[in-house]
Amino acid sequence: MTRHVERRADALSRERIVEAAVALLDADGEGGLTFRRLAERLRTGPGAIYNHVANKGELLAAATDAVLAPALKAEVAPDVRAVALAVFDAIDKHPWVGTQLAAAPSQPAMLRVFERIGRQVRALGVPAAAEFASVSALTNYILGVGGLNAANARTVAPGTNRTDFLTTVAAEWADLDPEEFPFTRDVAGQLRDHDDREQFLAGIDLILNGIRLLGRP
Template identity: 55%
Template sequence: MAPRTRRTEALSRDRIVEAAVELLDTSGEAGLTFRTLTERLATGAGAIYWHVANKGELLEAATDGVIAAALTVEPAGAPRDGIRAVALGLYDAIEHHPWLATQLTSQLSRSPWGSVTPRIFEAIGRRVHALGVPEGHRFTTTSALVTYILGAAGQNAANATSAVPHASRAEFLDAVSKAWEELDPDDYPFTRAVAAEVRGHDDREQFLAGVDLVLAGITAVHLPARPGRAG
């Protein structure tokens, strides 16, 4: 029993998860193995298995740790501002950790009873409730926000990793804009019309604009203006 006590003191679960996140950030999911983890932590596999049963559990813990940190936002004055703050926290986390989007998709769909899904739903849903969305509509409203936030942030992360090698984001967007401008005007009139807007747009600002559009829809549907109040 004594050796187990020493192992627990010498190597905590938190340190293992921290090392796993570091490996995921530098090498991706394929680079996270118990062998690479033991090398990074300068320990034996047994000491890690004492805290984490398998790679799946390790990925879940790493995802939960990053999301928990991302959702540590200061309370905002208005629920709408709080939702925007939570959205940006998730956006930044997904942008800084390229592996996170895939893990979130997997965990939200395959194990919504795990810690990650309730953590995200609580952070956004509590503010949806504070907005005044009526009972019976809060789950759908929160789901719409979560779907947009994670989907748009994940797409942005995918854009960053799949862009043309050695090209900056601005150069990539310029290439997209030029290609759209050359589309057949009969088949793609709208896409050609907005091609210039692609060039030089800010991904973060576009993301927040989308959040505001969803919030505007929530306000229009569930929070009609009171009599005598404009808008």
């Protein structure tokens, strides 16, 4: 057994450790990621993992970067809308990513998102004085909506049909007091029929339309 564990430890790489960490995070969230569980999954000892990753914070940053890096490639996300949707889908698939991005603004994944959006906003001809505010608005919207969408998905019981769930919530909205919630009652039907990704992109377009106006004489 000792020889077997040693062989597994010798075969360890940072890439394998991060891959295993992502699997644990997807299954149980940040609370489910411990070096003990990771060691069990990799069939090695925690000490061998520390040879490649200094602490949990570094591991979370590496896992976040590993999940988002493919989505941020130029051929996958050639413009702002594509970047936004790629990040949205990554957070939807890996709900813990949204929390990690918000928790550490200077981590590599966050910087990659900001840089990709920044270059594309600059290409729109936005005045230099408005670039930071424009990119920040887009980034905050992407992470905020992506994180909220992922959080909402986690609150729904496993196996719940999305259409049935939205129909139930829409019925509750439609039954609200008409004097206190006139607007919410009016849009209840739109809640029931909406598509999360389409609604997300509609918000991106609203922000982009405003940003484009900044570059006009």
